Structure formats: C-alpha cells, structure tokens
Amino acid sequence: MSDALPAVEAAAPAPARRGRFTVRALARRRAAVIGSTGLVLIAGLAVFAPWVAPHDPAAQDLGNILAPPFWDSAGSWEHALGTDALGRDTASRLIHGARNSLMISFAAMLIGSLLGLAAGIVSGFFGGKVDTATMRLGEIQLAFPFILLAIAILGVIPGRTPLHLILVLGIPGWIVYARVVRSRVLAERERDHVRAAAALGARRSRQLFRYVLPSVWQVVPVIAMLDIGFLVIMESMLSFLGLGLPPRFPSWGAMLAEGRRNMVISPWLSILPGLAIMLTVLSVNLTADGLADVFDPKLRKGTFRRTVLRLPERAEPDTANDHGAATRRAAAPPQRSVEAGARHAPAASGSALLRVRDLKVEFPLPGRTIKAVRGVSFDLGRGETLGIVGESGSGKSVTALSIGQLLDSPGRVTGGQILFDGQDLTRISDRAMAALRGRRIAMIFQNPTASLSPVFSIGFQMREAIRRHGRLHREEASRIAHDSLWAVGIGDPDRVLGQYPFQLSGGMNQRVMIAMAMAARPDLLIADEPTTALDVTTQAQILERLRDLVQAEGTSLIFITHDIALVAEHADRVVVMYAGQICESGPTEQVISEPRHPYTRALLESVPRPDLPAGVRLEAIPGELPDPASIPDGCPFAPRCPHVMDVCRTVNPDQFPVAPDHRAACHLWSPDRTRAGTP
C-alpha cells in the first residue's frame, strides 16, 4: 500500500492542463455528450435569439390568433410552431424565452455560487464564531421555504425587472454551496499535507489558497450546473404564477400560464414551453453528471470494478523478467507460453501454489501512463514464505494488490498471468475472485486501525468475516474468533471481542487483523508491510506470531517490506524489486550472504545489522527511483549504480543465473562477461 499511492498522486496533471483534460474526459461519457450538446444548442439559441428568431416575439397579429403549428393541416411554415392568443409567433417567443430563462438562471447561479464558496471557505477554514454565525444564518434561511420567500419578496416589488428576479433567486442559493464547501474544507484542513505546510511556517492565507482551495473548488462547478436546472424551474414557476418577468419579456413559465387558458383548442401552447423546460433541465443534469465524474472519478460508476483480462495471454519476449525487451523485441519469438516464462522464474516447482508470470500493471492517467509493474515473474511454494523487498515506489505493493485483484482505479493488470492453484486470477470472474478472497487468499495491510471499521466491535467484525465464508452459526463463529485471537497471543480474547478498534493499540489491532485473516485458514496470506507502523518490540512479537501461525497452518506467505533485515529473518526466499521489475531473487540466506545485484548490495549496506563492526558507517543509496511514467531504456538502476557500464544505459538486462535458483538482472552477470571472468 505504501508505494502505490504516492506515485499516482505525484502524477496528477498540472492545473494549467486541467481544462483540456476535462473536455476530453467529458467527451468520453455518452450521457454527458448528449447533455452538453443539448445545452450548447439551447444556449446558442438563447445567445443569438435576436438573429435566429423568425419574428419579433412581442409583435401581435390579432388577425392570426391561435394559428396551429406546421404539422397541423391548417398550419404554415410562416409560423412553424403556431401563434398564441394575441397572434404572437410561438417559436420566436420560445427562443427569446430561452434567452431570458437561461440568462436569469445563470446570473443567479453565479451570485449564489460565489457567495456560497466564499462563506464555505471562511466558515470551514477559520471555524469558531465565524463558522457558528454562518451556519446559524444558513439554518434560519433554510427554515423558510425558498419558493414562499421568493413569492413574498417579488409580490411586494412593483415594476419587477430581471435584476430583481436574479437577486431573489440567486442570494438564497449561497447556503447550498456554503455547506458543501465548508464540509470539504473542514476535512481538507486536517490533512497531513496542510498540517505539514503549517509546521513549515506557511501563513494561513497560503495554507488556504495553496493547499486547501485546490482540493475543494472542484465541487462547485457540479453543484452550479445542477443549480442552473433548479433555477430554470424556479424562474418558470414564478413566471407561471405571474411573479416573474413583466409581460414584455417572453418567458417559458408565462407561456405555460397563457397556454393553459387555451388548453382545449391549442394544446401545443402549453406543451411546447413545458418541453423546452424539460429538455433544458435534462441537458443540464446530464452535463452535471458528466462533470461530477470528471472532477471526482471515484464517484464514477464501476470505478472500483477490477478489469478482467478477457484475451488469452499474448506473446511476449522470451524471459520472465526480460528487462532488455526494448532492444531485443524485434528478435523475440512470436508466442510465449507460461512454461517459457517459468524458465526464468525463481523456484519453479510443480508444487507451486502461486505462479506469477510476466505481470504488468499500469495506471493510465491524463497525459501519461504509470507503469508500476513491468513483467514480474515469481513462484511461491505451498507453505513457503516469500519476502518482497524494495524501496517505496518499487512496485511491491502494487504486485500484492494485483494478486488480491484489489487495485484501485485507474490501476489495472494489462498483461501476464497470476496462476493461483491453476486458476488465472486476472481472467476469472468477479464472483469467482470474491469466493477466493478471505477464504483462500487473505491480506493484511500496513495500517490495522484503518483496516477495521470504527463503528463495529472487534467481535462483530470477526464474526462477520468468519461467517461470510463458513455458513456458521453465530456461536460457532464466536468460538473461532475467540480461538483465533488466542492464537495470535491475545491473552483476554473475550474482552477484546467486546471492544472497538479505537480502544486498542496499533499492535493489538494488527493482531486482530492477523487473527481475522487466519481464521479462515487461507492457503495464501499476503502481508503488506504489516508492522511498518508499529514499534520495534511489537513488530518482533507480531512477526514471530505470524511466522508460527503460517507454519502451523501450512499457509504460504508473501511478506512485503522495505526492510531487507526483516526479510532475512522471516522469509525462505526473497524477491528484490526495483522500478517495477525484479532485480534479484533466490533463497534468502544466499541472497543476503552473497548479494549479486548492486541494488541488493546497496540495500544491505544501508540497514543496520548486528554483525557490522563498530565504526562502520551505513551507506545511503544515492539518487532516487526513476519516474514510473518515463523509465529510461536500459537498466533502471543505471543512474544510481556504481558499476554502470555503457551497455547498461541502452539494454535492460535479463535475469541471469548466478547460482542454483539464484538470479540477478544485471549485465555484470551476463554469460558473456562471466565466461570472460569479469564479475
């Protein structure tokens, strides 16, 4: 978990490019395209009404009243949509009605949104009396029904103008914006990056405009768009009641009211303005839905659905971790089977529970694609513990989430296979995957407190997890929960079962998570940095307990960590990852005692070990991981490697065998060089 998110957040598009991406993203949503097309057409008619309307909307022709529209046998194209009771052209009045209705609604929305945005920001950010006063004012206003308030005010204004209507409709709308913006600001100002900015001395105005506002404003355009639809209806309703625009301004509401008087002989006089209102509001709402998806992708339908690979595995270069693919792709054979990939996979074994082959995971973002995992292959035997180690951003957590098929949007597996007991997890149905999760594949994460719901007791959550897969009675589930807590070293399970996560320490919560994961006796447990957030003593206790449990149950364990010293203690085999690829793999003892890849050596030299002689300085690895969206050709470690050669900058090395079952992706170990006795 730790290394996936920062990479994605870091890749957020620059604000200057946001507009272009918004239009493009909007264009990919069919409903939004229909809505915005309708809206543009209606707005175009409104803006160009004086030139588009065939007649003066106020011109009366008493000799041609209630003329039918063109589809009636008595109609004519001179007045395509007929005339009203005063002989005025209906089409021209509808077009000018759109102009008035949209102009008033848009101006009222602007007033309400600007007032609400300002009030919400001030109220949420400064809090205290300002917040209380603002919210009380809003509550008082909401106590009066909006439409009654508008009727009462407009009813006493003689000689109403569009400005009166704009103010009466616009000002009360502030509270809707203010409440939403305030709640977003309240959440945002407590976030770590805002606190960090404050701790670094950023003034309050800078915190507000630089760190809070950019995360808050996106909600306003969506509410504003929905507000326009609401205001079109309100304006029409007031005009229908005779409290809207004076008669010299055509309005859909007034047309509806006039048409009602001639409903029997000229029904289109009511139907046409009603249709105009309906189509406008529909267009506005569809556009608003599209905007909501674009500004907050997490609201999009299906966002959290995993992507199932439908097609059979296609040919890839002939190595499991063919890092030199870029330069040798042309020479690669057209098809590669799983077995071909297995040729270079560590610990290939007939009894492997999990076989990951040439796994590729990408995060497509506007304008760039993050390649988080690039052709990773490894095996995990039954009852074996595999440590995956690497810096944050190396792709280890994304690999783990891919195995659990729990990648967050927009991440998706784009290639390769994850064969769990023979089933390819990238290609099985959601239902089949859900049946595996919890029962046969379990996961525990870095932050145990965040992994447990704060509103349910530990007992409730454990029973629910146990019963979801076991169809057990409550009493039986309670007994299993009790025994599982006991097994992870909790001395008083009954007390803990009745407590809530916030009443327990981080270490206790992680024990609960392990107990919950192991209660179903899964075949595979993935522990993603399970002790990173805990102190060293608790860390040691929990890892020891975890090791005992998986050994006792025969569970296979994938243990992900950035701490190679922990892997040395707890894993049978180790996979070292760098920039989304495996750079070294093999039996833990051998990799730790005889590291072959310069990155593994650097990792080992940067962690304190008990066997280090006194006075030996720990070495930090110079430089940083490459940008995952633009990893250069050649070995990704080349910019940081003390042994870099010319070939390293152009050819990404294969995984070369350095000892039985021990491989390193480094040109130092290419057969040509080793034959010449170079390494």
Ligand code: SF4
């Ligand atoms: S020697 Fe070359 S291939 Fe090996 S790690 Fe260094 S840069 Fe990469």
